[in-house]
Amino acid sequence: MDALVPILPSAIQSVYNSAMKSALTIAGFDPSGGAGIQADLKIFGALDIYGLSVAAALTAQNSKGVSAVRAVESSFVQRQLTVLLPDMKPDAMKTGMLYSKANVEVVVNMIKKYRLRNIVVDPVLLSSSGKLLAEKGAEKVMRKKLLPLATVITPNIHEASVLAGMVIRTFDDMKRAAVILHDLGTANVVITGGHLEKGAVDIIYNGVFTFLKGRKISGEFHGTGCRFSAVIAARLADGCGVVEAVQQAKTYVRQSMKQTFSTGKGMRLFNV
Numbered sequence: 001m002d003a004l005v006p007i008l009p010s011a012i013q014s015v016y017n018s019a020m021k022s023a024l025t026i027a028g029f030d031p032s033g034g035a036g037i038q039a040d041l042k043i044f045g046a047l048d049i050y051g052l053s054v055a056a057a058l059t060a061q062n063s064k065g066v067s068a069v070r071a072v073e074s075s076f077v078q079r080q081l082t083v084l085l086p087d088m089k090p091d092a093m094k095t096g097m098l099y100s101k102a103n104v105e106v107v108v109n110m111i112k113k114y115r116l117r118n119i120v121v122d123p124v125l126l127s128s129s130g131k132l133l134a135e136k137g138a139e140k141v142m143r144k145k146l147l148p149l150a151t152v153i154t155p156n157i158h159e160a161s162v163l164a165g166m167v168i169r170t171f172d173d174m175k176r177a178a179v180i181l182h183d184l185g186t187a188n189v190v191i192t193g194g195h196l197e198k199g200a201v202d203i204i205y206n207g208v209f210t211f212l213k214g215r216k217i218s219g220e221f222h223g224t225g226c227r228f229s230a231v232i233a234a235r236l237a238d239g240c241g242v243v244e245a246v247q248q249a250k251t252y253v254r255q256s257m258k259q260t261f262s263t264g265k266g267m268r269l270f271n272v
């Protein structure tokens, strides 16, 4: 066994370290490996965090887009969590595609029951290809019950518009939406500006604004939002502060955008 250790990646070596931190993703299954649970686990592994995952939805998709979605029954999402959590309590968690109102309710109840902490909510509503990834009304349950429990939420402009109940066209609109979402009880609101015409400034609002500038990288990428929130969860699991975790996530995703590849048929895919 000893002879193997030098060739193992650092993530595997750290399994031998009893202080290994863990993060849980509750999200959607993506057969293309680009988004959802698959992306989150790759990120957790790349950042030396042991990944736990609970499936809340299934998708049929490839690099061209999402063709079909199915919610996992909420009673089975609950079963996955009630079996997993008494055994392994994650140092941080993120939610991605939960799809149904009932699944949002289950996640809310489980966060409370198991006193989970370092909660990153990526309020997934729509794919880049235009497919609905949440049923009608799920955004209302998120707004009322899930967002107040979140340490960090990471909506893009479209999601922030829906959740804050306003149209975001300008940078000032983004700031207003961040305040509205913070007033719901979310400790740290991060709105990513990549979809705003004029560039890629992200906003963090926790009572004080922090702006993260960065030039827009052109191209269509699959799974950018999932990766961003997964890096934040991984860094929080490691004990990092929220603003630093978000800054590192932005840098990480920007760097990995430069290392994407294309199948030639659809969006560019990340390796990690």
Ligand code: PLP
Binding pocket: 027, 028, 029, 030, 035, 036, 037, 059, 061, 066, 096, 097, 124, 126, 127, 128, 129, 133, 221, 222, 223, 224, 225, 226
């Ligand atoms: N599939 C799953 C399971 C997702 O969670 C998401 C986004 O969060 C997507 C697809 C959409 O990914 P994108 O819009 O980056 O293509």
